[in-house]
Amino acid sequence: MSLCTNYGDSNRRSSLLRAVGLVKIFHHGLFRSRKIYAVNNVDLTLLHGERVCLVGESGSGKTTLAKLLLLILKPDKGKVYYKDIELTSLSKEKLRRVRWKLQYIPQHPENALDHRWKLYDSIVEPLRILKLTTSNEEKRYVYDLIGMVKLKPEILSRRPREVSGGELQRAIIARALAVKPELLIADEPTSMLDPSTQAEIIHILLKLQCRNKFTLLFITHDIELARHVCDRILIMYSGQIVEEGSIKDVLNEPLHPYTKSLISVLKHGSLIHVYDHVEPGNNRGCKYKHICPYKLSLCLQYEPPLIRVPNNRKVRCWLYAHEIKK
């Protein structure tokens, strides 16, 4: 999709949001005795105005990572920087003053808005809280907004259960964009919608991204969809980012064994993966070791770092250890 191509040299642009060593552990079981590393040591940089996809299977920690980036969940370890401000150390009051620049579209549109409120009130709420418009201009502002997402005005007086999934998702996009955010995290915004509606929503989202130049972090499990949305892709597995690179490179020549299996499912429909997601007995070594067809003895012992490889790519796999020495 060639809506706008603003990405020549992404190295020169400054970073908008940066995460260093993020860890989130969930405890469960009797007396909170069992631990799950939902997000495990994730480093991530989002540049101004770029479109990034975060791809991974369900349970890989995509949504948790998104929530950590926005400080909806508090990370157990690690830091999040917005420009030069460290968000993780801010007090609640100060965080509130900064965070409205970072917006979030949740996966299930039907639970995202208050069921008793009319859509108009839901869309206008952030504007009222932040006092971005005067009450005279408010109505016109909202009509402009819903025009951008191609909604009809009569929908504003309805409640969430009275509109279709596609309309609701558009209203949620309008609400998120009402405050003119610098970062928008969209968490599988179309996984519950049918293909035609999905195409329409994505088109609207990308058009707005081109116009307003916000940074878009698009979370999905559909690589085919990611191809249309983003320039850079992050592959997540078991709480870690295992591969990073431009979408073209990753699709044409996947490096990590997990990415390879994902793309072969896509291309040939073959199932390399085993079904059962067995919790490994020991946490040492690579997270992918019990499935990986190429595993080395090294993989069982030590966890691989994120290794830089040519073409501005990174991969978390010992098979590329020779790249470290260079």
Added chain:
Amino acid sequence: MLMKLKNEILVVDNIKTYFKLDNAIVKAVNGVSFTLGRNEFIGMIGESGSGKSVLLYTILRILPPNAIVKGSIIYENINLLSIKEYKARKIIGKDFAYIPQSIGQALNPVLEVGFQIAEKPIEHLNYSKRQGFKLALKILKSLGLREVNKTVKMYPHELSGGMKQRALIAVGISIPPKVVLADEPTKGLDIIKKRLVIELFKYIRERFNPAGIIVSHDLSFVREIVDKIYVMYCGQIIEIAPTTTFFSKPLHPYSQLLLKSLPINDFKPIPGEPPSMINPPKGCKFHPRCPYANSICRRVEPGFYTPEHGRFVKCHIYGG
């Protein structure tokens, strides 16, 4: 009037399912007829709100009380719509397997998984609880789960997504089904889980050889399992085609646009909006959005035409 059924297991004739609201009537399914052959799998595709799910609920007789149903559904020489509900439930509960959408919420959170699988044989085949659990164990094992002895005693929240999926399918096949009805079994699943569902459906087909109706808008999933594609739009079936030819050459303008909206193809949305189900457009239901619409489309509703052998399409273009 009952006909003798040989090759067909289910004959659906002119089904109309309307929902009565305060001041309007929603025509969710508006005159659908088809036959389902023994061992045949069909896929109902179409956008949300086209009446696919309501059609399934009509067959299963699980509609809300404000629904009005007309027409007939004949299964093994019995009209499922004309008999009393408790009698229908005995037939449907025993012979039909229903696989619902959203695996997260479909299992009962306060019952052991084994019991939920055993419930059907206990209800319909007079199994004891112990026999039921034994059967559950066997089915889960055949679906490729490990440590089944533990799994049958677990509650749904203790299972992973893939395990839940298989437990749900086990609930469906605890009595060998004659007809499998699945309502968007892959909605919101990632590509690997989707693969698993495809394998499970193939397993069911090989093992029990049932007939099946799969309602979905996930075309890549449907094309791997079903023999025939039925396209639904605005409460009607507008195209019937074998799976192989449908994807290479869709006939109805709506089908063509639907395939174009996939990310793997052009990723173009269908112009216009889905029609109102309260006041559907006159003539062809698709004419307000159709690029080829002309005056006859606006006035006259097309019938089914057969441009090629085995293909049916409801569009004036093929009327000659």
